[in-house]
Amino acid sequence: MVIIMDYEVNLARTLDCGQAFRWTSDENGLWSGIVGAESLSVSQDDLSPVRDNEFWSNYFDMGFDYPGAIEELSSTGEVMRKAAEFSSGIQILNQDPWEALCSFIISQNNNIKRIRLIITRLSKGGLFPSPEEILDIGVEGLRELGLGFRDRYVFDAALKVHQGDIDLEELKTMDVSSATERLKTIYGVGDKVASCALLYGFHRFECFPMDVWMKRVMADMFDGMDGKKLFGPLAGLAQQYLFFYARECFYKEGQHE
DNA sequence: CACCAGGTGGAAC
DNA sequence: GTTCCACATGGT
Incomplete structure (x- = not known):
């Protein structure tokens, strides 16, 4: 049935x-x-x-x-x-791959309300800043926007995308494990942030971001x-x-x- | 005023 | 290999 x-x-x-x-x-x-x-x-x-x-x-x-x-x-x-x-x-x-990547870098050890606050400040009510604009803001500028210790992480992501070490278009064509490893070369990007970026920014439905909530869920509901x-x-x-x-x-x- | 938040890198064992 | 901890900052 x-x-x-x-x-x-x-x-x-x-x-x-x-x-x-x-x-x-x-x-x-x-x-x-x-x-x-x-x-x-x-x-x-x-x-x-x-x-x-x-x-x-x-x-x-x-x-x-x-x-x-x-x-x-x-x-x-x-x-x-x-x-x-x-x-x-x-x-x-x-979502836009670059914005998704940055957003989930910012999400680490953070709460959703403050993630929103920081991203709103970064965007100044308009477009989300490009990698080049992030570089222009600089680490100190990012710190002033309230990113905290994540300032270096977002800056490094911008640097690697700008320099071509990370090619967002190429990531779309790569298999998930290769794309994950590539993203993890960014300082401050680990398994969880990489899988969020790939799921929400690249529509990779096989990614399964494991945050504190999902660890509880899998332990409590799925043995x-x-x-x-x-x-x-x-x-x-x-x-x-x-x-x-x-x-x-x-x-x-x-x-x- | 402590404690926490969609983690990660690095040191210590 | 695993465990522990600092990390900035706004909210409760």
Whole structure:
């Protein structure tokens, strides 16, 4: 028996689940953001600006078969089925690779609120700075923007991209393990940041970022199993669902104790 | 005023 | 190989 679940993009979940850091909503549920040189305001009630525009349709990953993916992930067990159902509507955004890389470098040993704060300051309300602009800001300038000890990390990423040691276009064509190793040559980029950059900036769904939350999830809900092996080509999506489910339900106060 | 946050590099064992 | 720790800074 095939169970068809009704699927609808959930704008708030998609933009506020911790994969992107530059979207804000007003009290009426109007979401505004800037991607590259494009800006958009959109609401759950009217997603047509997304559906009818090639750029935004791609950004919101409208071409991917989420209902099918949910069905496939659900077959791995009841916990995953529940998490996918709870998180249904979250799309994995096709973010700018450079911005995603920087954003997740900044995310380390940091909280989401302050990650947003720093990225907003870096962007000065407009475009996210290019590698060259980061170099121009300089390590001291980055420190003044509140990056803390991550200033050197972002600077080194900018330097390596600028010099061509890291070729973002080439990364798109490389297999995941090679791309991971390449990204890890950046000072301050380890397995977790590399996998976030590849998942959110390069749409590599087999990446399974292991942060403190996902370590808890795999230990508590999956008997310490390897998420990458368990969820395979859809591991990244599974991770996003489980991350959201963990934070908003499973470990939330008053739930499951 | 302590303690924490979508980790990582480096030293010590 | 593994474990421990400093790292800046804004929020609670």
